[in-house]
Amino acid sequence: MIFFALKRGVLSSRQSNNEIFSNFCVGNVIILKPTFALCCAQHGYGYMDFFGLDTNLKQLPSPAVPYDYFRKPAGSLTWHLQTIIIATILALTLGCESVVDELLPSNLTECDVCPEIVKIEATEFDMGRDGGEPKRYDGPVRRITFKNDFWISRREVSYAQFAAFTERSGYEPAPGCNVYIDGYWGWSDEANWKNPGLSVLPRASDPVVCVSWNDAVAYAAWVSEQTGKPYRLPTEAEWEFVARDGSTGEFAWDGGQNGGCDQANMFDLSGRDSKKDVPWPNAECDDGFSEVSPVGSLQPNSFGVYDILGNVWEWTQDCYILPYPSDGAVDGTSIEAAGKCERRTVRGGSWETRPDRFASSFRGRDDPTKAFRTFGIRLARNASE
Numbered sequence: 001m002i003f004f005a006l007k008r009g010v011l012s013s014r015q016s017n018n019e020i021f022s023n024f025c026v027g028n029v030i031i032l033k034p035t036f037a038l039c040c041a042q043h044g045y046g047y048m049d050f051f052g053l054d055t056n057l058k059q060l061p062s063p064a065v066p067y068d069y070f071r072k073p074a075g076s077l078t079w080h081l082q083t084i085i086i087a088t089i090l091a092l093t094l095g096c097e098s099v100v101d102e103l104l105p106s107n108l109t110e111c112d113v114c115p116e117i118v119k120i121e122a123t124e125f126d127m128g129r130d131g132g133e134p135k136r137y138d139g140p141v142r143r144i145t146f147k148n149d150f151w152i153s154r155r156e157v158s159y160a161q162f163a164a165f166t167e168r169s170g171y172e173p174a175p176g177c178n179v180y181i182d183g184y185w186g187w188s189d190e191a192n193w194k195n196p197g198l199s200v201l202p203r204a205s206d207p208v209v210c211v212s213w214n215d216a217v218a219y220a221a222w223v224s225e226q227t228g229k230p231y232r233l234p235t236e237a238e239w240e241f242v243a244r245d246g247s248t249g250e251f252a253w254d255g256g257q258n259g260g261c262d263q264a265n266m267f268d269l270s271g272r273d274s275k276k277d278v279p280w281p282n283a284e285c286d287d288g289f290s291e292v293s294p295v296g297s298l299q300p301n302s303f304g305v306y307d308i309l310g311n312v313w314e315w316t317q318d319c320y321i322l323p324y325p326s327d328g329a330v331d332g333t334s335i336e337a338a339g340k341c342e343r344r345t346v347r348g349g350s351w352e353t354r355p356d357r358f359a360s361s362f363r364g365r366d367d368p369t370k371a372f373r374t375f376g377i378r379l380a381r382n383a384s385e
């Protein structure tokens with residue numbers, strides 16, 4: 001563990017510049033470098049020496065260039081064989097999963113059009129609340145003890161990222177979308193993810209909307225194919241842990257319903273200005289956006305995650321069962337129905353959502369085959385996979 005402690009100290013000074021580390025583990029403990037390299041390669045990552053030094057301590061041309069240990073030019077064949085044997089023994093002793101888990105930087109982008117992901121070192125927390133709307137009880141409160149650390153996308157999936165998926169895969173969401181027009185929510189055959197019926201067409205950096213749960217799962221499967229990593233939707237427990245950001249009250253921020261405008265695009269004063277006839281209340285603060293905001297426009301929470309509350313609702317993996325079943329998972333995994341799941345849970349509220357629904361525990365739910373103009377996507381995956 002002393003090696004990992006050293007490595008953590010080195011990494012902490014560079015975590016703001018992790019773009020260059022995409023797809024690479026980083027570390028700088030000489031005796032374990034071959035082990036690190038072997039373990040990282042086994043899990044589909046390169047290994048980069050943090051200081052750009054090879055094992056003969058020669059300076060590489062550019063310390064900022066990711067460097068694959070096994071492609072380094074220096075060292076004799078005998079030396080390589082010796083280090084690989086030592087590495088294999090150490091890898092078997094230490095266990096590669098824990099090695100890779102420790103060495104990956106705290107954020108990654110695993111393909112050219114993939115969402116950037118942030119590592120969450122999950123512990124335990126109380127999920128839900130003993131309250132909620134009529135017929136929408138958010139409890140009972142459940143102690144969640146995560147089985148896995150996990151990664152979650154830093155931002156909502158953007159229009160450009162989803163467009164890359166459809167262009168490269170040929171996938172096309174079914175036409176139609178639920179929209180709010182002339183005072184009611186209803187299905188529109190004309191609306192779709194390319195034109196969700198907002199005042200302007202989607203910009204590249206806007207969150208993708210008008211996608212169903214099935215579309216979101218198809219997108220996660222495609223990202224998995226591109227990366228070789230098991231991407232999926234966040235579970236409700238993962239989502240709420242990140243959204244709570246260490247808070248235990250009704251809202252993740254101070255100030256209640258009107259306190260979230262610096263980090264959540266809500267139905268706020270800007271929203272009210274442009275839609276005076278919307279019958280539900282607005283937050284008495286101004287986030288600056290009357291419709292969707294480009295992903296990452298407002299302040300991130302302490303995990304570095306943007307818009308987890310607000311902007312667009314986010315489909316989760318879980319089947320919506322009310323209340324939480326007493327025998328449901330409490331290890332951070334999703335809750336699934338015994339038979340067909342009629343509704344999947346969405347979380348977080350949107351630019352068009354009244355402010356009381358920004359409570360961290362509030363659960364939306366809808367038909368997994370239906371698209372909504374306020375629903376989008378965030379991805380996750382287990383760490384060490």
Ligand SMILES: [Ca+2]
Binds near residue numbers: 266287290291
């Ligand atoms: Ca707003």
Ligand SMILES: [Ca+2]
Binds near residue numbers: 308312
């Ligand atoms: Ca959101």
